[in-house]
Amino acid sequence: MIGICSIETFIPKGRLSNFERKDRFDVNDDFIINKLGIYRVSRKDPEDDTSGLCCRVYDRLMQQTAPFDPQTIDVIAVCTQNPDYSLPHTAAIVHGKLGLPETCATFDISLGCSGYVYGLAILESFMKASNFKNGLLFTADPYSKIIDPEDKSTSLLFGDAASVTLVGENPIFKSGKFSFGTRGGGYPFLINRHGKLHMNGREIFNFSARKVPEDIEKVLALNRLSLDQIDLFLLHQGSKYIIDFIVKRLGIPPEKAPFVVKDFGNTVSSSIPIMLKDVLSDAHIKRIAMSGFGVGLSWASGVLVRP
Amino acid sequence: MIGICSIETFIPKGRLSNFERKDRFDVNDDFIINKLGIYRVSRKDPEDDTSGLCCRVYDRLMQQTAPFDPQTIDVIAVCTQNPDYSLPHTAAIVHGKLGLPETCATFDISLGCSGYVYGLAILESFMKASNFKNGLLFTADPYSKIIDPEDKSTSLLFGDAASVTLVGENPIFKSGKFSFGTRGGGYPFLINRHGKLHMNGREIFNFSARKVPEDIEKVLALNRLSLDQIDLFLLHQGSKYIIDFIVKRLGIPPEKAPFVVKDFGNTVSSSIPIMLKDVLSDAHIKRIAMSGFGVGLSWASGVLVRP
Numbered sequence: 001m002i003g004i005c006s007i008e009t010f011i012p013k014g015r016l017s018n019f020e021r022k023d024r025f026d027v028n029d030d031f032i033i034n035k036l037g038i039y040r041v042s043r044k045d046p047e048d049d050t051s052g053l054c055c056r057v058y059d060r061l062m063q064q065t066a067p068f069d070p071q072t073i074d075v076i077a078v079c080t081q082n083p084d085y086s087l088p089h090t091a092a093i094v095h096g097k098l099g100l101p102e103t104c105a106t107f108d109i110s111l112g113c114s115g116y117v118y119g120l121a122i123l124e125s126f127m128k129a130s131n132f133k134n135g136l137l138f139t140a141d142p143y144s145k146i147i148d149p150e151d152k153s154t155s156l157l158f159g160d161a162a163s164v165t166l167v168g169e170n171p172i173f174k175s176g177k178f179s180f181g182t183r184g185g186g187y188p189f190l191i192n193r194h195g196k197l198h199m200n201g202r203e204i205f206n207f208s209a210r211k212v213p214e215d216i217e218k219v220l221a222l223n224r225l226s227l228d229q230i231d232l233f234l235l236h237q238g239s240k241y242i243i244d245f246i247v248k249r250l251g252i253p254p255e256k257a258p259f260v261v262k263d264f265g266n267t268v269s270s271s272i273p274i275m276l277k278d279v280l281s282d283a284h285i286k287r288i289a290m291s292g293f294g295v296g297l298s299w300a301s302g303v304l305v306r307p
Numbered sequence: 308m309i310g311i312c313s314i315e316t317f318i319p320k321g322r323l324s325n326f327e328r329k330d331r332f333d334v335n336d337d338f339i340i341n342k343l344g345i346y347r348v349s350r351k352d353p354e355d356d357t358s359g360l361c362c363r364v365y366d367r368l369m370q371q372t373a374p375f376d377p378q379t380i381d382v383i384a385v386c387t388q389n390p391d392y393s394l395p396h397t398a399a400i401v402h403g404k405l406g407l408p409e410t411c412a413t414f415d416i417s418l419g420c421s422g423y424v425y426g427l428a429i430l431e432s433f434m435k436a437s438n439f440k441n442g443l444l445f446t447a448d449p450y451s452k453i454i455d456p457e458d459k460s461t462s463l464l465f466g467d468a469a470s471v472t473l474v475g476e477n478p479i480f481k482s483g484k485f486s487f488g489t490r491g492g493g494y495p496f497l498i499n500r501h502g503k504l505h506m507n508g509r510e511i512f513n514f515s516a517r518k519v520p521e522d523i524e525k526v527l528a529l530n531r532l533s534l535d536q537i538d539l540f541l542l543h544q545g546s547k548y549i550i551d552f553i554v555k556r557l558g559i560p561p562e563k564a565p566f567v568v569k570d571f572g573n574t575v576s577s578s579i580p581i582m583l584k585d586v587l588s589d590a591h592i593k594r595i596a597m598s599g600f601g602v603g604l605s606w607a608s609g610v611l612v613r614p
Contacts (some may be wrong), residue, residue: 044591075487081396087388087504088494089417092603096491105487106605107425108417110396118414126429130485132585146393178437180382184403187395197394259402296399298413 003171037240053162074132113294115269177302195233310478344547381439420601422576466572483610
């Protein structure tokens with residue numbers, strides 16, 4: 001049995017304050033505090049590229065899990081839509097920088113906010129098929145590379161971060177069944193055109209508000225679980241407003257679906273692992289439902305259970 | 308049991324003649340005929356983007372396999388490093404254009420010449436884990452989007468194409484075990500810097516000449532097969548020179564490892580499915596070994612067996 005053995009994350013120290021930019025963007029405190037829920041957004045050092053963020057979380061993982069022999073890593077997958085280069089894949093660059101063995105498989109997955117849930121499903125199934133023992137799933141999607149600083153709808157929202165999840169034997173959490181979905185007709189609502197990110201916030205909100213509660217109920221049914229059997233809901237941290245809405249729609253206690261990103265923002269595919277890392281050692285959390293949703297439009301939900 | 312049920316391909320009609328460009332690039336007939344082995348390279352219509360190439364092969368597949376209900380497609384994966392946009396993923400755009408159901412999972416895999424073998428392994432394992440019945444693997448990596456027409460080392464070599472493979476039940480070929488590898492330290496040898504493709508042909512050749520024969524022997528051992536039990540070797544069509552070299556190194560009959568791309572060039576992740584399509588109905592071909600290698604540096608080998 002394989003599953004999640006450990007997680008490390010990196011949120012760059014650089015910050016842009018949303019309160020300091022409220023006049024420029026004509027927004028008020030209520031909007032920042034109660035709608036966005038994001039007070040500051042994280043910004044990476046310009047010298048750190050996507051592969052560099054992956055190396056940072058890898059270093060933290062190695063410190064945490066020592067002794068861990070890098071020669072035993074069978075596969076690394078990087079989930080990003082802001083790679084170092086369109087080619088080669090960022091996982092190869094990370095592989096080279098870390099000096100991993102030539103027997104290590106590497107590939108990139110191009111997905112946004114649904115990427116962690118998809119990435120876990122893809123990596124775990126790939127590992128099982130080849131009987132691999134140790135795999136690393138990286139998320140690193142630094143939107144600061146494509147954000148127009150003058151664009152209120154994205155500049156106040158997205159923060160940079162990265163994560164790495166060690167998937168291996170004797171896991172802390174193992175995955176249940178997953179649910180996936182796509183509404184490709186909505187692809188223009190969150191898009192990088194000519195190097196600049198564009199978002200139609202209203203469309204993304206409307207889609208998420210309707211689709212995510214439905215998908216969480218679907219994935220729970222697939223796993224024969226009910227809402228009240230779930231100890232924690234890890235919802236992609238799109239904004240405070242969307243989390244509040246989903247919580248109400250599902251009728252779950254707000255404390256079971258935390259919103260934790262006021263100090264760094266929506267970190268795309270890193271938002272779920274950032275929360276998950278903090279509960280790995282909390283034995284009270286036995287069953288988790290998670291859901292990622294956004295660019296694509298794409299969504300994915302899953303269940304994690306402490307074996 | 309799932310596996311390869313059908314394949315369709317698309318090679319755009321546009322062509323650039325290498326003979327007509329030999330003076331400009333200071334190459335002779337011997338180089339074009341015996342080293343490259345590529346007389347003309349295919350070029351897509353500028354109006355066709357990557358998602359458009361995918362739609363073209365999909366239309367051909369639907370004509371071939373009719374009646375096939377698009378509502379039964381559980382997942383589509385697009386392998387490309389030249390997507391329509393860095394975000395969203397191209398599979399979502401294809402999903403939207405084709406009007407596929409919302410229950411369809413979609414993701415992109417970023418890999419180059421090793422992408423078909425990896426893609427098949429990733430998609431098949433993903434489908435098995437979720438008990439999916441029908442999946443489509445697209446390859447579409449139109450290098451013409453990033454080729455400098457004045458760069459002899461790439462402009463004479465790469466052609467545009469796309470493929471789609473229907474993975475489902477009652478397959479014509481099923482996969483055996485796979486082998487994967489990465490030499491990330493070599494990532495600068497084939498790279499898109501600032502929108503232009505750069506290749507160090509000598510390094511790519513040296514890497515492929517050494518690594519691919521070794522990996523084919525490794526994957527055959529994994530599948531308990533010997534070289535003489537293989538009816539056909541489908542080697543990524545890098546150039547005639549590299550195919551000739553691998554054939555000699557392995558000591559296999561040249562007719563078992565065809566080189567078929569003189570009229571359109573090296574089509575990256577589409578080169579293996581273009582050859583595979585033509586032997587699906589050839590009952591004499593019972594066991595196939597395939598190997599993709601290149602950008603990353605990355606390689607992947609696999610075995611296909613007629614059930």
